[in-house]
Amino acid sequence: MSTSTASLDQKRALPRRGGARPRSLNRRRQILGALFTLPTAVMIATFFLVPLGMTFWMSFNQWPLLGKHKWIGLENYSAALSDPNFLQALQFTLEYTVVITPILLVLGFGLAALVKRGNRPARFFQSVYFLPVAIGLASGSFLWLFMAQSQIGPMWDLMRRIGLIGAKSNLFAGHWSSLMVVIAMVTWKVVGLQMLLLLAGLQSIPDEVTEAARVDGASGWQRLWHITVPLMRPTLALVLVFSVAGSLLAFDQFYIMTSGGPSNSTITAVYSIYRYSFIQFKLGYGAALSVLLMVILAMVSAVQMLLLRNTDHT
């Protein structure tokens, strides 16, 4: 995200046609702009920064839901780093992210390629693929939870008829099978968004460039790998950062569909924070875990952007 911000600012910093304009006009515009932004800034400060600050403060305390809190310094943090439950949840979250990110990216890219030609039928299919994005994550989860139920679920029944699963199998009883059901639901629900974002990137590549490569005798895959992908790097960066952040913060789909099972093997990091805060009522500890998760997320995002930016210069 900051990649795009930076490049945009540079772009606008160069042609300074307003240079001849009286400074006062510029100044007035700036004041107007600041005034326009003020309500947003106030809202974000009040309902986002202040609670965030309180979360930080709580993370240094032993803070039960009911009763008095007590300053304990970094104890929550040191406990978190040796908490097998949290570490397992973190590991599972990474596992989920690593599995689902390429699936979304590749399928999103494939769908974008399918509907790229913007004629009427293509636009129709594009609308269909995007439709589930309008559906809430919780609604989607409840719907797929039913579809995958043993015996009564239509998807389960179809899989049984095809012979993918046995007549007694229970999709939510296995770690991988339940994870796969969740991944299928999430893919259905969000791949349309990825498709649309990637489509925008595809459309921004001038046809002449690929045409020239074709004339030079580059094969389809060569063109895809050496021309399309590098040119789409900013889009890919954006899609990747959003998608990874979304996966690392996953909660609803697991809470509703697997309830963390089987045997607590699908508890994500946020799920674990939820459990510490709202089932065990250790709000301070939950806050510390949140802070740790934020740090991890910021690091992962920064690494992604650095990687994608670096290759830009080579």
Added chain:
Amino acid sequence: MIPRSIRFVAAAAALGLLAAGCSSNNNGTTASSGGTPSGTITVWARDAEKDFMGNLVKQYNSSHQVQATLTVIPSANYVQKLGTAAAAGNGPDVSSLDLVFAPYFASTGVLEDISDVYNTLPYKDQFVPGHVAQSTWDSKIYALPFTGDASVLFYNKDLFTKAGITTPPTTWAEIRADAKKITALGSGTYGFTFAGACGGCNVFEFTPYIWASGGQVLSKDGKTAMLDSQQVTDALQFYRDMYNDGSIPSAAETDSGNQQIPLFTSGKIGMTALGAFAIPSFASSKVNYAATPLPGQNGGTASFAGGDVIGVINGTKNRAGAVDFVKWATDTQAQTWLAKNGSAPIRKDLLDSVYATQGQSFEMVAKGLEEGQVPFSVVENAIFNDNNGPWVKMIHDSVFTGNIKAAQATAQSAAQKLIDQAS
């Protein structure tokens, strides 16, 4: 809901409980201070009670000056919601809550000490012991028993007959043998099922096997976890054996509590442990069922006393009104109506006179409730009811993977840690 109120009026009239007109400021139990309670109060209940709570509040409002407003809250989020609100001094005046949470809310000062109210109740000695024990903290009473339930073993009489079983089981070995015979009937029948991914279900349905065999899951004071005791090992082995026999369907492994009843009413299940709440579903199905007490390993019986207690929330602005409602909720009129509408009363006198008389299953539940136990702990939720907690993980891993000792050791240390951190 009209049929219900008609039924209530009929029932109450028959028992001669309903004074004509039900005059607005006369409720027999208000005695102590001067004026009649008035004003408004808010009452919270969990959504499992939505079917009768609205009606009960309506009845109260129609006969009292105090006017109560009901808020129904999703069961899964009840503790968290009440805790958050109470922490901000923003709770209701009265809360009905699952009795297992009473120690937590009593110990944290969310519930108000109502020992004075309790002591004035003429029927206080009739209360079932499990509910009173849960409501007691530091020898003071923080809530009154409100709704009752108890775990019993339901069995399908037709399947029993088909399998040639003549008497209900009284030991684990008999349950296992019966389950095998029923499974052997074929065509998709199973001898037994339970909710393998549901903590609350298993504390209700599984602990009685341990208790009836002389074991415990927690020490009496709630300070020591006893999940690694021999009786727990044996009970887990008992379930594991039935699973190995093929007597338990695969659905049990991920059942978070919503499959037991449909499975049983489908007529394909021989036995399952449930409570009074399941009776209406069973009654409306074609299944020919009966109940029997949950047995110990070699005999003996036990039951989990479930249900709700009702308390006054600390800091209420209308204590008199809140107390009035709480008292009314436990009096004969309200409890009799509840008894006729799916919830077991929490008074022994009424259990015998108006509840047990409704049928064989009711009789068994009444018996279970009178002798029912509850593990006492301020971290009950985190250890037992939490679907990702140590208790259900221990049962799940033991039954479906078979590594019982390791599962017990893990659960024991996790549970003890939760207890230690809370104190």
Added chain:
Amino acid sequence: MISDIRRSLPRAAWWTLNVALTVLFLSPLVVMASMALKSSGDQGHIPPTLLPSHPTWANFRKLTSVQGLNIFHNLLNSIMVSVSATLLVVLLASMAGYGIARTKFPGAGIVFFVALASFMIPFQAILTPLYMLLKNMGLNDSLVGLTLVYVTFNLPFALFIMRNAFASVPQTLEEAARVDGCGTIRAIVQIMVPIVKPGLITAGLMAFFNTWNEFFAALILITSQEKFTLPVTLTMVASGSFGQIDWGSLQAGVALTIIPCIVIYLLLQRYYVSGMLSGALK
């Protein structure tokens, strides 16, 4: 390149693939509709039937007949909260988007960065502080408080879209308007707003979908039953006594939640798609 893949694919294959995918994408919605209309006899049928044998509204009626819950009242709350939050989000995000993209006042970058940083926050982490904060502001158990929280949580994405939408308007256009004698504000309203309309609609729709479906904050921040929003009520309706799931009412509830979103999406999708395309990628 990619377009060639399509060109080189036989036309029939392209159609086959798309039609198959369409069936795949729409089938969950068919399942939902079918289940919502099934009678209780059909619901437990093993194996499940594709369509209800006797379609009935019983599941929907059940949603309205639970004691003490008034689902239409809750529906109204949901509409009020979602619509007002959406309008506020669109208004505030457009103003700030313009300010940040086009006037470059000192600190614009910081506001934008902080807004974007909120994508990294697990929302559950700040819920308890938020509850305490609203209480101190006298906004606990209030739909206004809930609306303000929703506005804040949907501002970052809307701001992202609107800033980029405004940034893509050619500088000359705004100047031309000003030369024509328009004041800055009139220039914005008359010249720029029509151009960024797809962005506005995208931001608005996203905010609407999010607030319409939000469950957890609504559950914690609202305590009176008459102020509950639809998702909170639905979870209670769907769960029968003691944890049984009534799949039929659940799917009816899901349908009730999903249908408004789908209708609105289909009505506005022309703008939505182009707003996404132009707004998201600058």
